[in-house]
Amino acid sequence: MKALKDMVRLEDVHVHFVLRRGLFQRGIVHAVNGVSLSIAAQEIVALVGESGSGKTTLGRVSLRLERPTVGRVWFDGREISHLSEGELREFRRRAQAVFQDPYSSINPYMTVAQIVEEPLIIHKIGSRSERLAHVEALLEALRLHPVREFMQKFPHQMSGGQRQRVALARALILNPDYLMADEPVSMIDASSRAEILQLMQEQQKERGMAVLYITHDIATARHYAHRIGVMYLGSLVELGPSRRIIDHPLHPYTQHLIEAVPEPDPANRHRQRQVVPGEPPSPIHLPKGCFFHPRCPKFMKGLCDAARPALKEIESGHAVACYLYHQESLKEAKTEQVAAQV
Amino acid sequence: MAFLEVQDLTLYYDTHRGPVRAVDRVSFSLEKGEALGIVGESGCGKSSIALALIRVLPKNVHTYTGSVRLDGRELLSLSDEEFRRQIRWRKISMAFQGAMNVLNPVLKVGYQIAEPLLQDGQIPKERAFARVREILQLVGLPPETAERFPHELSGGMKQRVVLATALVFNPSLVILDEPTSALDVSVQAQIMNLLKRLKSELGLTFIFITHDIALASDLCDRLGIAYAGQLVEEGPIEEILQRPTHPYTQGLLASMPLLHSDKPPSFIPGAPPGLIDPPKGCRFAPRCPYLFERCEQPPPLLETSRGSRALCWLLAERSSRSQPTPDQNPERESP
Numbered sequence: 001m002k003a004l005k006d007m008v009r010l011e012d013v014h015v016h017f018v019l020r021r022g023l024f025q026r027g028i029v030h031a032v033n034g035v036s037l038s039i040a041a042q043e044i045v046a047l048v049g050e051s052g053s054g055k056t057t058l059g060r061v062s063l064r065l066e067r068p069t070v071g072r073v074w075f076d077g078r079e080i081s082h083l084s085e086g087e088l089r090e091f092r093r094r095a096q097a098v099f100q101d102p103y104s105s106i107n108p109y110m111t112v113a114q115i116v117e118e119p120l121i122i123h124k125i126g127s128r129s130e131r132l133a134h135v136e137a138l139l140e141a142l143r144l145h146p147v148r149e150f151m152q153k154f155p156h157q158m159s160g161g162q163r164q165r166v167a168l169a170r171a172l173i174l175n176p177d178y179l180m181a182d183e184p185v186s187m188i189d190a191s192s193r194a195e196i197l198q199l200m201q202e203q204q205k206e207r208g209m210a211v212l213y214i215t216h217d218i219a220t221a222r223h224y225a226h227r228i229g230v231m232y233l234g235s236l237v238e239l240g241p242s243r244r245i246i247d248h249p250l251h252p253y254t255q256h257l258i259e260a261v262p263e264p265d266p267a268n269r270h271r272q273r274q275v276v277p278g279e280p281p282s283p284i285h286l287p288k289g290c291f292f293h294p295r296c297p298k299f300m301k302g303l304c305d306a307a308r309p310a311l312k313e314i315e316s317g318h319a320v321a322c323y324l325y326h327q328e329s330l331k332e333a334k335t336e337q338v339a340a341q342v
Numbered sequence: 343m344a345f346l347e348v349q350d351l352t353l354y355y356d357t358h359r360g361p362v363r364a365v366d367r368v369s370f371s372l373e374k375g376e377a378l379g380i381v382g383e384s385g386c387g388k389s390s391i392a393l394a395l396i397r398v399l400p401k402n403v404h405t406y407t408g409s410v411r412l413d414g415r416e417l418l419s420l421s422d423e424e425f426r427r428q429i430r431w432r433k434i435s436m437a438f439q440g441a442m443n444v445l446n447p448v449l450k451v452g453y454q455i456a457e458p459l460l461q462d463g464q465i466p467k468e469r470a471f472a473r474v475r476e477i478l479q480l481v482g483l484p485p486e487t488a489e490r491f492p493h494e495l496s497g498g499m500k501q502r503v504v505l506a507t508a509l510v511f512n513p514s515l516v517i518l519d520e521p522t523s524a525l526d527v528s529v530q531a532q533i534m535n536l537l538k539r540l541k542s543e544l545g546l547t548f549i550f551i552t553h554d555i556a557l558a559s560d561l562c563d564r565l566g567i568a569y570a571g572q573l574v575e576e577g578p579i580e581e582i583l584q585r586p587t588h589p590y591t592q593g594l595l596a597s598m599p600l601l602h603s604d605k606p607p608s609f610i611p612g613a614p615p616g617l618i619d620p621p622k623g624c625r626f627a628p629r630c631p632y633l634f635e636r637c638e639q640p641p642p643l644l645e646t647s648r649g650s651r652a653l654c655w656l657l658a659e660r661s662s663r664s665q666p667t668p669d670q671n672p673e674r675e676s677p
Binding site for chain 1: 377383384496497498526527528529530531532534535538539553554555556557559560561562563579580583584593594595597598599600601602604606607608609610611613
């Protein structure tokens with residue numbers, strides 16, 4: 001992965017939304033708080049986290065559907081906030097998205113052929129017969145059989161999984177270099193999820209796309225992503241190779257997230273899960289220091305509540321934002337504690 | 343006789359295109375203090391099974407037949423009035439899906455929990471509210487929560503309140519319909535811990551309805567797998583998870599992405615049939631990798647040697663002559 005260039009690069013991105021409550025009261029929702037992340041060409045990066053962790057906002061920022069309050073976003077070496085009209089059009093062709101709900105993301109009055117052909121018309125690509133041949137080939141690759149019959153179908157005549165494959169086809173028809181998939185299977189039944197994710201993986205390999213896979217389901221991230229980034233309250237707390245993150249999670253929040261995921265095991269019912277009490281605090285009033293410290297079982301007073309730990313690489317490609325692994329900070333804290341005791 | 347015996351429970355809904363066979367001859371039994379998980383995908387009829395048990399039915403019921411015996415007493419022959427006075431909420435209660443939306447936003451939480459107690463006017467107000475404080479503590483909330491409105495509570499707290507409403511009469515059977523589906527995994531784990539504690543401390547009997555077979559294993563002693571309005575396999579959880587018999591159960595288990603295994607999840611091709619005009623024979627036949635001639639006939643419910651039951655012709659074949667077991671079929675190996 002290392003040798004490939006970055007397709008998407010986020011640099012210290014912050015996104016704040018102003019919230020108006022009543023006439024004079026104002027609050028600021030800190031949706032994303034200083035995230036830096038790169039996605040290489042031909043790489044799938046999964047962003048996992050619970051609701052409100054800022055993963056969707058970050059995905060939208062990467063597509064310029066949302067402007068960062070602070071920070072910069074690069075796409076294939078160019079900063080996307082300063083694109084000319086022509087460059088923006090090119091960016092829109094090369095960066096595509098699949099969203100969560102295939103029931104609302106595709107037009108119910110259009111046939112599958114019309115839905116998948118539309119982006120080609122907008123970007124003025126090919127003649128009508130060329131376009132339709134292209135649509136047919138893509139639907140074939142996404143196994144919507146029989147293709148001819150599917151092309152004439154309307155969304156309501158299809159299952160959720162089939163609709164989501166149509167949404168994927170619409171995103172892929174322009175042959176993008178980057179795909180942002182925001183919870184693409186969370187509304188799909190369990191028995192069809194793997195089908196969609198396998199197709200996405202297949203297409204990614206074939207086309208050499210960069211993919212940002214946003215999900216709350218860390219188990220699918222293990223199987224379909226090269227790297228996993230774990231988000232908590234708008235910050236990236238851990239980032240590393242998928243298997244490494246799951247088998248050897250470092251951040252207490254990641255450890256807690258993995259412990260909470262149920263696996264089919266008849267022994268589960270005889271044991272209580274180790275859980276961190278409470279729920280994430282509101283992104284309007286962020287905790288001082290490490291955002292996780294009020295719930296963290298390994299909280300160190302005077303350190304974790306003082307300043308936010310930076311995301312630091314601990315082993316090759318595996319970075320964590322936690323003082324437990326920042327040797328210098330730990331030593332300092334210990335000497336201070338010893339000094340205090342003396 | 344088991345504590346809960348359900349035999350051939352059937353619930354069809356009337357629509358202008360014909361009856362929808364939401365629950366079709368579902369049978370299972372459950373001992374006191376046990377939890378049964380009913381697992382299935384959207385539209386398989388799992389929530390309708392719950393509605394049929396607690397008799398909260400929509401107006402367009404076409405057929406509602408079968409037998410439900412709770413503690414030896416037949417419930418289906420009771421009149422609606424008898425069922426309401428004696429059974430619903432007192433003996434069988436239910437925590438509905440979507441904790442975020444089931445609470446009334448303009449009423450204090452305490453009043454909403456007390457409401458069924460106050461309904462008949464037999465219990466004085468003070469006693470009802472004392473019971474509310476007791477029950478809030480039981481579900482892990484401070485008693486002062488009674489004075490708060492739903493919008494002041496987090497998702498996990500609301501789910502606990504919904505659970506409290508189901509426990510207020512000390513019922514013997516509690517039906518949980520996707521009790522954690524709107525919650526994040528960490529809060530979900532907290533609620534599952536609470537349910538486990540309630541089960542062991544109060545000896546409650548649960549029917550847990552979910553689409554997540556792994557989550558069901560967090561609470562349940564038995565599992566029933568629902569597909570297209572039928573319970574296609576039912577038995578002790580060890581059997582269902584470790585030696586699944588029905589090809590649908592096998593496919594569903596294989597589609598689970600595992601956290602600590604490199605085995606990639608697989609999928610079941612196709613989609614479930616509509617319930618207005620399901621296949622005449624086995625309903626899973628169009629998607630089944632082991633399809634053979636006999637599948638054109640409705641399969642019988644057959645018992646395995648280890649106490650589970652499945653609706654599948656393979657079982658009949660296997661008992662008559664030795665057949666390759668589905669697990670050895672090369673198609674099932676990792677794709």
